[in-house]
Amino acid sequence: MPNTIGVIGLGVMGSNIALNMASKGEKVAVYNYTRDLTDKLMNQAGEAALEPYYDVERFVQSLEKPRKVFLMVTAGAPIDSVIESLTPYLESGDIIMDGGNSHYEDTERRYNDLQTKGIGYLGIGVSGGAEGALHGPAIMPGGDKEDYEKAAPILTKIAAQVDGIPCCTYIGPEGSGHFVKMVHNGIEYADMQLIAEAYTFLRQRLSLPVEEIANIFGTWNEGELQSYLIEITENILRKKDEETGKPLIDFILDKAGQKGTGKWTSLQAIDNGIANSIITEALFARYISALKDQRVKASSILNGPDSAVEPLDKKAWIEYVRQALYMGKICAYAQGFTQYKATSELHNWNLPLKEIALIFRGGCIIRAQFLNTISAIYEENPNLDNLLIAPYFAEKTREYQKGLREVVCEAVQTGIPFPSLSTALTYYDSYRTANSSASLLQAQRDYFGAHTYERNDREGVFHTDW
Numbered sequence: 143m144p145n146t147i148g149v150i151g152l153g154v155m156g157s158n159i160a161l162n163m164a165s166k167g168e169k170v171a172v173y174n175y176t177r178d179l180t181d182k183l184m185n186q187a188g189e190a191a192l193e194p195y196y197d198v199e200r201f202v203q204s205l206e207k208p209r210k211v212f213l214m215v216t217a218g219a220p221i222d223s224v225i226e227s228l229t230p231y232l233e234s235g236d237i238i239m240d241g242g243n244s245h246y247e248d249t250e251r252r253y254n255d256l257q258t259k260g261i262g263y264l265g266i267g268v269s270g271g272a273e274g275a276l277h278g279p280a281i282m283p284g285g286d287k288e289d290y291e292k293a294a295p296i297l298t299k300i301a302a303q304v305d306g307i308p309c310c311t312y313i314g315p316e317g318s319g320h321f322v323k324m325v326h327n328g329i330e331y332a333d334m335q336l337i338a339e340a341y342t343f344l345r346q347r348l349s350l351p352v353e354e355i356a357n358i359f360g361t362w363n364e365g366e367l368q369s370y371l372i373e374i375t376e377n378i379l380r381k382k383d384e385e386t387g388k389p390l391i392d393f394i395l396d397k398a399g400q401k402g403t404g405k406w407t408s409l410q411a412i413d414n415g416i417a418n419s420i421i422t423e424a425l426f427a428r429y430i431s432a433l434k435d436q437r438v439k440a441s442s443i444l445n446g447p448d449s450a451v452e453p454l455d456k457k458a459w460i461e462y463v464r465q466a467l468y469m470g471k472i473c474a475y476a477q478g479f480t481q482y483k484a485t486s487e488l489h490n491w492n493l494p495l496k497e498i499a500l501i502f503r504g505g506c507i508i509r510a511q512f513l514n515t516i517s518a519i520y521e522e523n524p525n526l527d528n529l530l531i532a533p534y535f536a537e538k539t540r541e542y543q544k545g546l547r548e549v550v551c552e553a554v555q556t557g558i559p560f561p562s563l564s565t566a567l568t569y570y571d572s573y574r575t576a577n578s579s580a581s582l583l584q585a586q587r588d589y590f591g592a593h594t595y596e597r598n599d600r601e602g603v604f605h606t607d608w
């Protein structure tokens with residue numbers, strides 16, 4: 143019996159995806175360009191229907207036609223090198239799927255190259271980390287619909303399932319699947335940073351012990367903030383350092399890493415005139431965190447505000463922080479989904495926003511209860527300009543802006559940096575401002591550069607001899 147699918151790249155994600163496929167009844171050929179990872183996987187695979195290969199040609203020959211090869215390899219040059227090693231053995235009608243975090247423009251280049259050889263190419267966003275890959279990730283496939291149809295029976299089977307619906311849907315043509323994953327990661331950066339700021343307020347400003355903050359996150363996770371990131375934050379805060387018995391969080395160096403997808407999200411937004419400031423501030427927060435030595439030095443040179451720090455009413459302020467976090471989250475998702483809408487229009491991708499929100503409900507890192515609301519909003523109005531003006535969220539912002547304003551003002555007054563919460567508030571206030579300061583910018587541009595301006599009382603283009 144030939145293998146029904148092949149997986150190349152047996153690191154953290156690839157080995158788990160292969161085991162996931164095998165557990166759903168697929169016969170899986172596995173290959174890694176170095177031998178060790180293949181042996182390691184086979185040692186842990188037990189009875190799983192995996193067949194190891196140490197030679198690409200034999201790996202390909204073991205697959206049923208049309209062949210389906212799933213790559214879970216480091217993004218960038220390694221993907222090109224794997225494709226180059228594979229294609230001599232593939233035939234017209236076969237498909238390669240790239241499940242890694244590839245840049246969507248790289249995916250488009252590879253799609254076009256392989257099209258000339260008759261080989262299908264799907265750029266597939268996969269989210270859920272190691273656990274998701276094993277038990278069911280969110281899957282965002284982009285490329286030709288007919289190629290997707292060939293792989294859909296396997297992809298929908300291995301995806302997370304929520305209310306009987308697989309967290310996998312055809313996203314659209316070209317690199318749209320990887321684009322959706324890229325912005326998913328941008329939203330992930332914002333969501334994580336907002337949570338980190340909420341934690342900081344509770345810890346620094348309200349001086350709550352870590353255990354109590356874990357309890358607060360646990361309570362929040364039972365309400366409208368319910369999400370995977372809140373859940374893991376509670377678990378993280380409960381974890382003790384094995385040596386000291388103290389909260390592990392206090393021993394983790396405050397330098398955030400990143401692998402590039404957040405940066406790509408910001409660059410794409412900037413290139414296309416899309417204001418995704420919360421996502422970008424979350425990226426910058428990681429950059430500033432990386433300057434640990436400079437920050438330590440500056441902390442002994444630069445002062446914060448002089449004003450005395452007053453005690454705050456604990457119960458009231460925990461609720462303000464909850465509101466601030468929820469409101470920040472609404473603004474961050476509004477930015478991410480605006481980036482989807484604007485880019486979809488730019489490329490004619492017709493991105494299914496309702497379905498994207500639906501598949502994000504399970505498996506992926508940003509899975510959250512309120513994605514049900516987002517999905518329902520797009521079902522009612524697929525062309526909505528911005529989630530903020532959907533009646534449900536507009537009502538929430540009326541109620542919760544108080545919490546966000548209080549928390550941001552208090553942080554500013556006491557010198558606690560809150561890049562994402564403060565940017566969320568600025569975004570909210572900017573978006574709801576009918577008459578902005580841009581009039582003055584236009585006048586300045588016209589003054590120094592004769593760049594012209596439009597008027598608000600009549601049509602036309604004007605220049606003034608200032």
Ligand SMILES: NC(=O)C1=CN([C@@H]2O[C@H](COP(=O)(O)OP(=O)(O)OC[C@H]3O[C@@H](n4cnc5c(N)ncnc54)[C@H](OP(=O)(O)O)[C@@H]3O)[C@@H](O)[C@H]2O)C=CC1
Nearest residue numbers: 151152153154155156175176214215216217220242243271
């Ligand atoms: N970890 C996560 O939570 C998630 C990761 N991703 C994405 O999935 C992809 C894989 O990530 P992950 O499994 O975590 O990474 P790992 O580093 O664990 O695995 C990378 C795999 O790529 C292989 N590889 C590296 N260089 C080459 C090369 N030149 N030629 C052939 N194979 C190569 C590695 O083989 P070897 O070790 O032998 O060099 C290994 O099998 C990445 O694009 C990542 O961004 C997506 C979602 C979540």
Ligand SMILES: O=C(CO)[C@H](O)[C@H](O)COP(=O)(O)O
Nearest residue numbers: 269270399400401402403507
């Ligand atoms: O894709 C992912 C989750 O969705 C990966 O975990 C990715 O590595 C996260 O990005 P970064 O490493 O930049 O924090």
